[in-house]
Amino acid sequence: MQKAVVIVPTFNERENIQKLIPLLLEVFKQIKNWEMSILVVDDTSPDKTYEVVEKITKENKAVKLLLNAKKEGLGGAYLKGMDYAFGELGASVIFQFDADLSHDHLKIPQFMQEIDEGADLVLGSRYVKGGGIPANWGLHRKFLSVVGNITIATVLTNFNIHDWTTGFRAVRKKVFDKVRPYVSDARFMGYTYQIGFLNSALRQGFKVKEVPFMFVDRTIGKSKLGVEYMKNTLLYIFKLRLDDLLKNRIFKFAFVGGVGTLVQLVSLAVLRLLLPDFQFIVFTSFLVATLMSIELAIISNFTLNNLWTFADRKLKTSQIPGKFIQFNFASMGSILIQLVINSLGENLIGLKDLFVLPIINFNVDTGLFFAITGILIGLFWNFFAYNKFIWKKK
Ligand SMILES: Nc1nc2c(ncn2[C@@H]2O[C@H](COP(=O)(O)OP(=O)(O)OP(=O)(O)O)[C@@H](O)[C@H]2O)c(=O)[nH]1
Ligand SMILES: [Mg+2]
Missing domain, CATH: 3.90.550.10 (Spore Coat Polysaccharide Biosynthesis Protein SpsA; Chain A)
Structure with missing residues (x-):
């Protein structure tokens, strides 16, 4: 018994x-x-x-x-x-x-x-x-x-x-x-x-x-x-x-993204101070500082996601250069999504012209709405691309 x-x-x-x-x-x-x-x-x-x-x-x-x-x-x-x-x-x-x-x-x-x-x-x-x-x-x-x-x-x-x-x-x-x-x-x-x-x-x-x-x-x-x-x-x-x-991947992803944004803002401010004013064909000092700060944010995101968010799928050293290039394209995808949505909002639908009222500035509100939508869809794209292409499940 x-x-x-x-x-x-x-x-x-x-x-x-x-x-x-x-x-x-x-x-x-x-x-x-x-x-x-x-x-x-x-x-x-x-x-x-x-x-x-x-x-x-x-x-x-x-x-x-x-x-x-x-x-x-x-x-x-x-x-x-x-x-x-x-x-x-x-x-x-x-x-x-x-x-x-x-x-x-x-x-x-x-x-x-x-x-x-x-x-x-x-x-x-x-x-x-x-x-x-x-x-x-x-x-x-x-x-x-x-x-x-x-x-x-x-x-x-x-x-x-x-x-x-x-x-x-x-x-x-x-x-x-x-x-x-x-x-x-x-x-x-x-x-x-x-x-x-x-x-x-x-x-x-x-x-x-x-x-x-x-x-x-x-x-x-x-x-x-x-x-x-x-x-x-x-x-x-x-x-x-x-x-x-x-331990939550989405939390880590969001946190790393937040750090990336901070890196971008700080480095833009610093670069604006450091770079002398110049213009070389289309490259103004402002454009160069902006591009460099974006790239620094991308490097930060790539490194932190690899070491933390996707630590369980960490890339081999030999994979890193190729994946880093892919990562840049994925990030560009997100920027592109934001640009498209913003310009859709402003030009195609014509909200900009429709709502420019003298007292309530609707233009700002709808602009903000499209900016936020763009950022959110961009984030979805990023998370999707990271999971599907860069840190693929083995
Ligand atoms: N061996 C041992 N028994 C313990 C210890 N602390 C509590 N107990 C026993 O665990 C049981 C529950 O403890 P109680 O003090 O009654 O705690 P309780 O039932 O949550 O609280 P009351 O509703 O106030 O009684 C009792 O049988 C205690 O004698 C301990 O450190 N060692
Ligand atoms: Mg008791």
């Missing part, structure tokens, strides 16, 4: 754990097709929680104790507990379960049923129909929990999950095997473990189900939740999205 282990991390939960273990053992009887057991992970609690648990382990083989010499935080305790349960204890599924009787043990059979029906990760959710938080929670606490969850869902843009921070979960071994390297990072040793774990599992495409439950306030002992948690969670989610953005 497959094994499932309910992991209960404890820190100063002497009274709670004594109440909880019999409740768990009782509900296990409802589950026929899994061998259920309990693993308490205690960080050598000052109140000697481990002593109580040790006594129970002697009477009941389905209860085990893992004793940590020192407190490393909730994430650290779960990491060790999961290693032990999936390793030594041979579990296929583990539960994350609080010692303070906040989680509804009667829901455990329903979690196992979801697992039987193919879920990889089951969440006990307070924010789906049938679930809830204690009515007697102060406004401050409710606000933190609800707004916290909405903030996380919004920043991570995933509204399919309704309870990101819940500590009541069932996890298949294959999920842990894949997520473990990610949550081994030091920043997940505390409560941020929960959201880091869930985020990693979701991104790896595991099937997540939510089971509603009513969260019950602890009546005994102290909450270990603190400001550390809020700060680390916010840091984590924003850093995550920033990393996503910096």
Whole structure:
């Protein structure tokens, strides 16, 4: 028979754990097709929680104790507990379960049923129909929990999950095997473990189900939740999205384009100062400065796109001269598009003459409209050309 282990991390939960273990053992009887057991992970609690648990382990083989010499935080305790349960204890599924009787043990059979029906990760959710938080929670606490969850869902843009921070979960071994390297990072040793774990599992495409439950306030002992948690969670989610953005090719393309524009403007100003006034046939000093600044922008765009935007398709040294010439043609294409659209707007459609009104200068507005349209289409062309011709997918 497959094994499932309910992991209960404890820190100063002497009274709670004594109440909880019999409740768990009782509900296990409802589950026929899994061998259920309990693993308490205690960080050598000052109140000697481990002593109580040790006594129970002697009477009941389905209860085990893992004793940590020192407190490393909730994430650290779960990491060790999961290693032990999936390793030594041979579990296929583990539960994350609080010692303070906040989680509804009667829901455990329903979690196992979801697992039987193919879920990889089951969440006990307070924010789906049938679930809830204690009515007697102060406004401050409710606000933190609800707004916290909405903030996380919004920043991570995933509204399919309704309870990101819940500590009541069932996890298949294959999920842990894949997520473990990610949550081994030091920043997940505390409560941020929960959201880091869930985020990693979701991104790896595991099937997540939510089971509603009513969260019950602890009546005994102290909450270990603190400001550390809020700060680390916010840091984590924003850093995550920033990393996503910096990995996004369109963002990089836009950023490099912005740098290119800056290079062009600055170099034009500098060249205007440096170049003496001259005219050689059609080449005035202004035209030469303009062309040189455009070329400098092109060099900047080409280099940065090659090293960053398309780093995964970086050109070989031998390809660079040929591709650089192509890149120049592509850039000219974009300039041409802008010229055509601007002159279409001004001449062909005749907007320039139609709308030169004395008071409202329509001419400027329509000119701006066509300029922006031209730039946007030019950008589309650039991105298309880079992808299709210059940094072709191999
Ligand atoms: N082993 C271990 N257990 C911990 C640690 N921190 C918290 N726990 C346990 O993790 C569970 C959840 O902690 P709580 O303090 O109840 O946190 P919470 O449920 O989010 O907050 P409350 O609603 O205020 O109770 C409890 O069983 C704690 O004893 C830790 O550093 N090590
Ligand atoms: Mg609690």
